[in-house]
Amino acid sequence: xxxxxxxxxxxxxxxxxxxxxxxxxxxxxxxxxxxxxxxxxxxxxxxxxxxxxxxxxxxxxxxxxxxxxxxxxxxxxxxxxxxxxxxxxxxxxxxxxxxxxxxxxxxxxxxxxxxxxxxxxxxxxxxxxxxxxxxxxxxxxxxxxxxxxxxxxxxxxxxxxxxxxxxxxxxxxxxxxxxxxxxxxxxxxxxxxxxxxxxxxxxxxxxxxxxxxxxxxxxxxxxxxxxxxxxxxxxxxxxxxxxxxxxxxxxxxxxxxxxxxxxxxxxxxxxxxxxxxxxxxxxxxxxxxx
Numbered sequence: 001x002x003x004x005x006x007x008x009x010x011x012x013x014x015x016x017x018x019x020x021x022x023x024x025x026x027x028x029x030x031x032x033x034x035x036x037x038x039x040x041x042x043x044x045x046x047x048x049x050x051x052x053x054x055x056x057x058x059x060x061x062x063x064x065x066x067x068x069x070x071x072x073x074x075x076x077x078x079x080x081x082x083x084x085x086x087x088x089x090x091x092x093x094x095x096x097x098x099x100x101x102x103x104x105x106x107x108x109x110x111x112x113x114x115x116x117x118x119x120x121x122x123x124x125x126x127x128x129x130x131x132x133x134x135x136x137x138x139x140x141x142x143x144x145x146x147x148x149x150x151x152x153x154x155x156x157x158x159x160x161x162x163x164x165x166x167x168x169x170x171x172x173x174x175x176x177x178x179x180x181x182x183x184x185x186x187x188x189x190x191x192x193x194x195x196x197x198x199x200x201x202x203x204x205x206x207x208x209x210x211x212x213x214x215x216x217x218x219x220x221x222x223x224x225x226x227x228x229x230x231x232x233x234x235x236x237x238x239x240x241x242x243x244x245x246x247x248x249x250x251x252x253x254x255x256x257x258x259x260x261x262x263x264x265x266x267x268x269x270x271x272x273x274x275x276x277x278x279x280x281x282x283x284x285x286x287x288x289x290x
Contacts, residue, residue, distance in 0.1 A: 011032055012029060012032050012197060013197075013272070015028045015029070015031055015032045016028050016029070016197060016198050016199075016272050017270070017271070017272030018272070019031075019272070025195055025196060025197075025198060025274065026058070026196060027058060029058075029191075029196060029197060030057045030058025031058060033057035033058065034056045034057045034058050034059065037056055037057060038056065046067065046071070048068065048071070048072040048074065049068060049072075049074060050064045050065055050068040050074060050076045053067055053068055061079075062078060062079060062080055064076075065077055065078040065079070065121075066078035066080075066121060069117040069118050069120070069121040070118040070121055070122060071118070072118075073115070073116070073117050073118050074117060075112050075114075075117045076117060076121075077105055077108040077109040077112060077121075078121040078124075078125070079101075079104060079105055079108055080125060080128075081128070082124070082125045082126075082127070082128025082129050082132075083104075083108060083124045083125060083128055084097055084101075084104050084128075084160055085128045085132055085134065085159070085160055086124055086127055086128045086132045086144070087104045087107050087108055088100065088104065088150075088159040088160035088161070089132060089137075089148055089149070089150035089151070089156050089159045089160075090107070090144055090147065090148050090149065090150070091107055091149055092149035092150050092153065092155070092159065093107075093159065093160070093161075094161055095161060096160075096161045096162065096163040097160045097161065097162070097163070098163060100160075100161075108124070127142070127143075127144070132156075135157075137156050139151050139156060168235065168238065168239050168240050169209075169238075169239045169240070170209075170239070170240050170241075170242065171206075171207075171208065171209040171210075171239050171240070171241050171242070172209055172210060172211070172212065172241075172242050172243070172244075173203060173204040173205070173206050173209075173210050173215070173241060173242075173243045173244075174203060174204045174210070174215035174216075174218065174227075174243060174244045174245070174246055175201050175202075175203045175204075175232070175243050175244075175245050175246070175276075175277070175280040176201060176202045176203065176218075176219050176220055176225070176246045176248075177201050177245060177246070177247045177248075177280065177281070177284045177286070178202075178220060178221065178223060178247075178248050178249075178250055178256075179247065179248070179249050179250070180249070180250050180251065180252065180253075180262060182264060182265045182266070183262040183263060183264050183265060184201070184262070184263055184265060184268065184281075184286060185201070185202070185220065185255055185256065185260055185261070185262055185263070186199050186200065186201060186260065186261060186262075186263045186271065187199075187200060187201070187202050187220075187257065187259045187260045187261075188200075188259045193207065194206055194207050194236075195274045195276075195277075198272065198273075198274055199263070199271045199272055199273060199277075200273065200274060200277045201277055201280060201281075202218070202219070202220040202256075202260070203218070203243070204218040205218070206241060206243070206276075207239075212244075215244065215246070216246075219246065220256040220257065220260065221250070221252075221256045223248035223249070223250055224248050224249070225246040225247070225248045226246065226247055226248065227244050227245070227246050228244070228245045228246070228247060228283055228284065230283065231243055231244045231245065232245060232276065232279040232280050232283055234275065234276040234279060241276070243276065243280065245280045245283045245284055247284050265286055268281055268286055268287050269287060
């Protein structure tokens, strides 16, 4: 049992390392969890219904409908951004996309053919990607042009209606790089939350603003911490972070916590560090800047 858990942990680590730098790290964990579920509960074969697909880790409404329709020809409405654009223009849906999603799905389902659901799904996606484009749509080449309410009103550019974007909150924090010879101390992030399960440097809680006078309270140990002059800046989906990088050296041989370990400087590129942590490592001169 222990060997099985260890193998599973290594597989998750490999998935996270391969995903490093792409963001949305929960997707890598869900990819592994989904593979485990398919192998264990479905004999290695993906379920062929939208309902069963929705029960897989990391599979949402669009993915479930797209797989069911395209792979198994199930009558499902796969609605991505391209389809949303086609439907809002075709029906002149004046509500912002987020509020209009149920209506857009209903309109997409109303057009589902009796067969060839996969072709229908792909055709709508391709129509949005290549003809009904965000800017300068090729309405003259569109097979739905005659029925398009937005074209009739010469208002294709007004759809889909966009919501006003709120300014992203700005947060402050610190990242701590403790060096011992040619090694740096790294930790494994908690499974849930930002960078879940990934290798990173110790840091303040990065999902909330932390005042500068409190930063050293989160240092992994007492040391001669020195703040580097220029912070690293990273923009996440929901907030922008400015993180000051602190560096220190130590002679201690043991890491400071159960989830910490020493990583050789020459191997940091293989650790699958998130982009923010790679920026911090580059700022500290441990790796080449991205």
